Amino acid sequence: xxxxxxxIKPRPAPVKTEGFVPWIRSNLFGDLRSSAVTLLIIALAAYxxxxxxxxxxxxxxxxxxxETCQAAxxxxxxxxxxxxxxxxxxxxxxxxxxxxxxxxxxILLVALLVVSCIRAFWKPWLAVLWVAVVPAFxxxxxxxxxxxxxxTTDQWGGLPLTIMLATFGIVLAxxxxxxxxxxxxxxxxxxxxxxxxxxxxxxxxxxxxxxxMASFLFPLFMPVGKSPDVLLRxxxxxxxxxxxxxxxxxxxxxxxxxxxxxxxxxxxxxTYWQTQRKIVLPQALAMVVPGIMNSFIAIFKDTSLVTIVSxxxxxxxxxxxxxxxxxxRPFKIxxxxxxxLIYFVFCFSMSRYSLWIExxxxxxxxx
Amino acid sequence: MAExxxxxxxxxxxxxxxxxxxxxxxxxxxPGERIVIxxxxxxxxxxxxxxxxxxxxxxxxHIIVDGVELTDDIKAIEKVRREVGMVFQQxxxxxHLTVLExxxxxxxxxxxxxxxxxxxxxxxxxxxxxxxxxxxxxxLQLSGGQQQRVAIARALCLTPKxxxxxxxxxxxxxxxxKEVLDVMVxxxxxxxTMLCVTHEMGFAKAVADRVIFMDEGQIVEQNxxxxxxxxxxxxxxxxxxxKILGH
Numbered sequence: 001x002x003x004x005x006x007x008i009k010p011r012p013a014p015v016k017t018e019g020f021v022p023w024i025r026s027n028l029f030g031d032l033r034s035s036a037v038t039l040l041i042i043a044l045a046a047y048x049x050x051x052x053x054x055x056x057x058x059x060x061x062x063x064x065x066x067e068t069c070q071a072a073x074x075x076x077x078x079x080x081x082x083x084x085x086x087x088x089x090x091x092x093x094x095x096x097x098x099x100x101x102x103x104x105x106x107i108l109l110v111a112l113l114v115v116s117c118i119r120a121f122w123k124p125w126l127a128v129l130w131v132a133v134v135p136a137f138x139x140x141x142x143x144x145x146x147x148x149x150x151x152t153t154d155q156w157g158g159l160p161l162t163i164m165l166a167t168f169g170i171v172l173a174x175x176x177x178x179x180x181x182x183x184x185x186x187x188x189x190x191x192x193x194x195x196x197x198x199x200x201x202x203x204x205x206x207x208x209x210x211x212x213m214a215s216f217l218f219p220l221f222m223p224v225g226k227s228p229d230v231l232l233r234x235x236x237x238x239x240x241x242x243x244x245x246x247x248x249x250x251x252x253x254x255x256x257x258x259x260x261x262x263x264x265x266x267x268x269x270x271t272y273w274q275t276q277r278k279i280v281l282p283q284a285l286a287m288v289v290p291g292i293m294n295s296f297i298a299i300f301k302d303t304s305l306v307t308i309v310s311x312x313x314x315x316x317x318x319x320x321x322x323x324x325x326x327x328x329r330p331f332k333i334x335x336x337x338x339x340x341l342i343y344f345v346f347c348f349s350m351s352r353y354s355l356w357i358e359x360x361x362x363x364x365x366x367x
Numbered sequence: 368m369a370e371x372x373x374x375x376x377x378x379x380x381x382x383x384x385x386x387x388x389x390x391x392x393x394x395x396x397x398p399g400e401r402i403v404i405x406x407x408x409x410x411x412x413x414x415x416x417x418x419x420x421x422x423x424x425x426x427x428x429h430i431i432v433d434g435v436e437l438t439d440d441i442k443a444i445e446k447v448r449r450e451v452g453m454v455f456q457q458x459x460x461x462x463h464l465t466v467l468e469x470x471x472x473x474x475x476x477x478x479x480x481x482x483x484x485x486x487x488x489x490x491x492x493x494x495x496x497x498x499x500x501x502x503x504x505x506x507l508q509l510s511g512g513q514q515q516r517v518a519i520a521r522a523l524c525l526t527p528k529x530x531x532x533x534x535x536x537x538x539x540x541x542x543x544x545k546e547v548l549d550v551m552v553x554x555x556x557x558x559x560t561m562l563c564v565t566h567e568m569g570f571a572k573a574v575a576d577r578v579i580f581m582d583e584g585q586i587v588e589q590n591x592x593x594x595x596x597x598x599x600x601x602x603x604x605x606x607x608x609x610k611i612l613g614h
Contacts, residue, residue: 258457258459260457260459261459261461263422263455264453264455264459264460264461265461266420266422266448267420267422267448267451267452267453267522268448268472268473268477268521268522269445269448269449269473269477269525270472270476270477271445274476274477278472278476279461282463283461283462283463286463
């Protein structure tokens, strides 16, 4: 007698756990509280979004005609202002015919920065690239060589100036901050006091005062006509200011290194500088990447303050572009939204890069 | 060539102004001698050996290591540190470097050894402590006992004349103590000068030429392990031994 085949009852398919609908179910309506929050946010969006979309897209004017814009005022955005004033916003007062130069220079500089951020390119030739690109940037911007017409630094402006100030501010402030942070923990009283005075002095004043001093006060103490270029003075001001803040971030990392690490390095015969370079700094800096990137992003945004000493970087260039033209002045909001987007792209990229760095450095700690 | 490789002459040390941690320490260590230092917590035994490679400064008296007197002269200190290896209670491996990099760091930067030779020597030392297969891992990926063996190998990479052990097994789980002690016993049998702060009395009996008992910053008693354990002289030693051997 052989066994008779008996089929079991059909069972329902398992509940889907992947895909769009299940994701919504588990993440947005997981329990009562999250469902309530989700509904609240949907309601809020339903209240705000239609008007926003109507203003920014549906009723928006993109033609470069001030009268059309004026007619749509209050109901639709006037993106035409960005088109009309694009070159003035992006390049500031830089001579119109020569604006290809800051364009090329900035593309070169940004490309250099991107390349420098990629681990595969951390080779000796990268230093050579910096040595080549940085002078090229200044030659293109300033001219006066190779038949390029000279453009004085007070005419530099817009996005190239923003990127230039941020880049060199960061690149110069970072090493200074490390030295100052080490100095503040030094055993030598003179060096320690000097670093403390520097940090506390800078932290005690706003960046605006530093810029004012660099721009207006400093030349008073110099022989007439002998004062260094205003842009250089401002760059030094930004660098010294940022370095003081960065130094405290770095010091936080230095303090987190266990004493045993330094003792182990000493017992192996390493000198002070070898210990700092090979043992302390690699660990300390890795620990404070979020804080360091915070400062870098702050530097990028703080460059907008140089407007007050008549250097028209991106924010300043926008004011310049619109204030001087009564027809377009009413459409400042659209202009500011446009440069907001530019600032956001740069700051968000820096923020994401910081996360990537953290991930890279975290590898040795994990099992 | 001096007869003694380490000499302490009336050494006094204070922490701050009032804590007198080392009191009139006189000590002479012959090359190849293996010394175990024991004593209650706070007796100054760790401070004593940390003075030998000047992780701690003494305020009075003289310390001479391998013919070099320890003073503020940084060059002299670096010279001494090259001859003295140290193993810590908390291992103190460098977590951002691989095991191999931990070992080659000092030979390459202090000893100016070419990388190829440094790696070769490091692998020899790792083989010696039976952990060569872990060379490319990071310290935190290893067990405590493995980490401490790496630390011993690292200290050996500069081919020191003197090895200092500061409670090397105190931070280890019981089952890992043996693997570290085995390495230390093997090392002791190879004739290197060793000073070891430890409460592993079995280790002291097995390898020490001399056991030193410290209390309140003084060397209270020193003797061969046999005499020290079977025939302690001072009451403080007896009291200490009854506590650690009493169960």
